[in-house]
Amino acid sequence: MLYVWNPSIKRFKMLPTPNLITKTTGVKLGFGYDSVCDDYKVVRILVSSVSNVVEAELYSANEDRWRDIEVPVGLNNAWPLWSYIPVHAINEVLYFVASQVLVSFDLHNELFEVYRYPFPMKDIRNFTSLIYEGAVAMIFKTAVGDGLVHSLWTLDDAGGKVCWTKKSVFEPELEIDRVELYLGSGCFVAVDFCDFQYFVYDLEKKETERLLLSLVEHNVSSVVKYTESLVSLAGFEQVEKVVLSEETMHTVLFPSQ
Structure with a gap:
């Protein structure tokens, strides 16, 4: 079972069961936002403990389902993944660290690239x-x-x-x-x-x-940093935040990004 958690609004969302269920030597997850499609996506990468073959799948909040994504053949010899190193999202591209290469994933085009150290x-x-x-x-x-x-x-x-x-x-x-x-x-x-x-x-x-x-x-x-967001996980829509002061109470609307 996988969950997306927003600590700012103290809510979480359980994702559907992934398609890829196998014995693995490593699993890595990445989360990011595709502004072109206005879609939140989760990338899940697995390394088979039997064949050392790398597989990957993607969850789309708009589709609310997992689907397989193509992995470059060259990745099969570059893993396993290092669990203590975080996945970074920069300009809607995810970056995963492997044992021999840095791997990027474009959240909109849904393509991997590999960069040797x-x-x-x-x-x-x-x-x-x-x-x-x-x-x-x-x-x-x-x-x-x-x-x-x-x-x-x-x-x-x-x-x-x-x-x-x-x-x-x-x-x-x-x-x-x-x-x-x-x-x-x-x-x-x-x-x-x-x-x-x-x-x-x-x-x-x-x-x-x-x-x-x-x-x-x-x-x-x-140790990681995160950008505070008030996006609701129930459908990932924007939510209202109630702001209290000593004199009055008012509501502020925050954008979903």
Whole structure:
């Protein structure tokens, strides 16, 4: 059973049973909005534990059903999926992280694209994805000399050609095991597995600040950001929000986007 949950209005919607039911080594879900069709969509990707074949299906809120979608043959050797890395939605394109490639899915055209990482897999010790200044980005932990370095790369369109651009390198002496999130203004949320602690790192000022958030105490598996929305999950229509003040009460209508 799958649910779409809106924490802003404290409501959830149970989706129909998916079509693809099989023994898998990994399942990944992505959710986004197709403004051309005014439709909310869920993408579900599965990797067979028997054949390592990748399958995918899409749920459309307008159709209220699941249907199979075509997966490029080249994806079959690129997975399994990494469960702790979130799926990002940028300009109505979903981005999934696989073991060897970054995979995009256009929510309107319903097509996959595959982008290989800028490093060979043998050199990568760890990686994660995030949204950095409006673009999808990856942070790679790679071996440099006798140490390990975290570098930030964005996937950019340069003259019609999509390529990776190196943006910055984190200080090598920092005890960073994984960078989870970009907060904006040069600040990142990272985690140190040695003391099971989250902290904020300011890339510009080269400063760190510990967060009162422990992996052990809170059992945290990932940290994400979301955009607050007042879209109702019962049909995904727009809803009214009641705003209270000390003097009066009035109703404000919010758009469904």
